[in-house]
Structure formats: C-alpha cells, structure tokens
Amino acid sequence: MRGMNGPRLRITGRLRAIMSYDKLAGELPRVLILRSQYWLDGACETAARALGWQVAAVPMVMEGAAPRDQIAQFLDAVVTTRPDFVLSINLAGMDVDGMWARFFDDLRVPYVVWFVDNPRTIIMDRTTYASDHALALTWDESYAPYLRGVGFSHIEWMPLAADISLFNADPVDAPQHPPTFVGNSMVTFAARARRTVQERYPDIFARTVDAVESGEVTRQSLAGGLSSFLGDDTVAALDAEARRHIEMMFFLDGTRRLRHAAMAALECDGVYARGDTGWGSVIQSALPALDYFRELPAFYRECVVNLNFTSIQMPTAVNQRVFDCPAAGGFLLTDAQSDLLRLFAEGEVASFGSIEECKDKLRHYQDNATARRAVVDAARKRILAEHTYEHRLRAIARLVMQHFG
Secondary structure (H helix, E strand, O other): OOOOOOOOOOOOHHHHHHOOOOOOOOOOOEEEEEEOOOHHHHHHHHHHHHOOOEEEEEEOOOOOOOOHHHHHHHHHHHHHHOOOEEEEEOOOOOOOOOHHHHHHHHHOOOEEEEEOOOOHHHHOOOOOOOOOOEEEEEOOHHHHHHHHHOOOOOEEEOOOOEOOOOOOOOOOOOOOEOOEEEOOOOHHHHHHHHHHHHHHOHHHHHHHHHHHHOOOOOHHHHOOOOHHHHOHHHHHOOOHHHHHHHHHHHHHHHHHHHHHHHHHHHHHHOOEEEOOHHHHHOOOOEEOOOOOOOOHHHHHHHEOOEEEOOOOOOOOOOOOHHHHHHHOOOOEEEEOOOOHHHHOOOOOOEEEOOHHHHHHHHHHHHOOHHHHHHHHHHHHHHHHHHOEHHHHHHHHHHHHHHHHO
8 A cells, every 4th residue: 555654653562452343343433533623523523422422532733743742642542432433624633744544554443534625735645644444535526536546545425514503493484684695705815825826936826827817717627637727747847835835726716706706796686795804805795704603504594595606626516505504494596516416306406507597596586485495495304314414424434334344
C-alpha cells in the first residue's frame, strides 16, 4: 500500500493485545470522533449519542503539530474506547506524514475519512493517508477517481444530511420573511485567495484571473481539475502547494461570481440576501447574517421561499441547506444538482436549471401556499425517514463492517 512507508509508533505487545478485538461485534458500535472546527463533527457526535452508541470525541488540531497533552488524550481515548472505527472529517487530526494512518493500520482499527470539501485541496496528492484500514467517504462522487489515485482502495459515496437536534419542525401557515438567499457573498474569501496567488505565483496569476473572469470556471469544468484551464504542461510544473492555492482561488472566485450573478438577476423579483457585509457591494437588498444554531432554523420556516445556489466545488452533490431547510419546516427552491434525483423523488423538491426558470418558479410558489406546503411536507417526510445524520452513521457502520468486519 502506497503511503505506508515512513515513521511508525512502536506498538508494544501489551497494546497490541488490548487492541486485538473483533470490530462491530457488540450490540452497539463504539466510535472515536476526531473533533476539530468542522460543524459536522458535532452533528455526528450528537447523532451517535442519540443512537445510544459509545462515543469518545477528542479535540484535534486542523493544521500543524498537536500538543503533547492532546496526543496523550487521543491515545488514552483509543485504548479506553477500543473503537470499532475512528471518524475524521476532511482528514482533521490526521498528520501529513501519515503516522496516525500507519498507527491505525498497525492496530487494525478502521479509520473513516468523510470528505465534505474538495479533497484535492486537502490531500494535495499525498499518498500518506491511505492504508488497508482506511475508508474514504466523499459527499460528491466526482472525486472518487482522485481518491483512488492517491491510494484509497475503499471509497464510498456519503451525502450530507440533517441534524434533527437543530432542524426539525413543521411549516408555519403564514411565513413572514420575503424570498431570501442565506449565504456568504464570498467577497472576502475570494479576494484573499486572489492575493495569495498574486503574491506567490505572479507568473501565472494573469492566466488564473482570465479563466475566472471569462466564465471558464464552472462546476463542470472545475470537476476536471486545473488542467481544464491551465493545460497539462503548466499544471505539471506546479508543486502541490501552488495547485492547492490556485484551485482554491478558482473555487472561491467562481462561487462568488455565480452567487453574485444570481442575486443581481433576482433582486428585482424581491429576493434578499442574508450574510456577510460583502453583499452590500453587490445588491441593495442585503440584510445581516444569521446565527446557524440560534436563528437559522426558525428563519427557514418563516421565510416564504429560501433560495439555494450550490458552491461550484460540488459537481453533482447537494449542500447542507437541501436537508436543513425542509427539515426545519422551510420551503426551498434550489439549483438542480444531479444528486437531487438520487436523494429525493418527484414532488419532494423544487429546483431550477436556469435563472429564468428560477424566476418563474419563484413567482409560482410565492403565490401558492398549498403547493409550497406539499413540497415541504414531502421533503420532511423523506428526510426524517432517510436523510438524518443518524441514518448516515448507521450507513457508515454498515460500510465498516462490509469492508473490514
């Protein structure tokens, strides 16, 4: 297995004996969650506890070296929990040299990495993370070939879901808020990414800007990687760090352009944006941000139509809003990502394939409370039956058993 050569922690006979046990042999799974700054860590922990699983969650750094006390806490959790599997979101807590990957492999403890962002910008072509006991989950199946190319042999599709401890309510009869898109303008993030590329890679900066400004950077073209814009020879001459920064710029700037164009076109239809102050430089109908935990669930169900424009790092996947909004009792009008058809049936989701179609459906649903209610009720029924994080964790446990049990 590529990536398995390198420094290893010494496994004593006593430790090997302690960690020698059948995985998923008990009535309920035992899971060790590597906690970082991702919201999904907490959602998975909440869901696992709701299922009655034995859960250990240890804080881990997202970048850089972990302090000694954190490593000690982590090792203690491994030994005392004896997990059926370890769960990391976006490789959080996994060192770039692959020492922890080799540690889990040596102990024959499956570790699951759930990618919910572009794995190319996280892995950076390293093969140190893959092992015979690693399971890579991706929320967008378009990235499976890349994961296979960096050594993962066990790869599965795992979409996002709803955290019903936060988002779970029936619709209201008379929503009070106008049609709204709740999301970041990406102004600050895109500008920061541009500055990084300009300062570090001035020779190629003009080409990257041209690709963005000409509209070449779309979710379809970005799925093919940097060669789609810069050519194979240019990309081959870039190191992994350069490729990461340029791809991040494409993703952030491309998403910024998509969202700004959509909101500029819809503002005349009475659509508002709620998010960061960057929206003020784009449209007049901009309102302050909402707190995800305290304010957003109620806002979703009290808004007549919630708009959704998916980030271009998702060629096929649906984002968190597709689950959160209906689960909270809100009506969602979303761009037509292909994975919608894998997750929902006809009548359970309202989608659009163009801004013109979005405008037509916005007028239709805004004036038709009965039609809105039918979609929300159907979507909520589907989500509560199949698309909660409890469902996802059960699916992960089944995959761990399938691949390693």
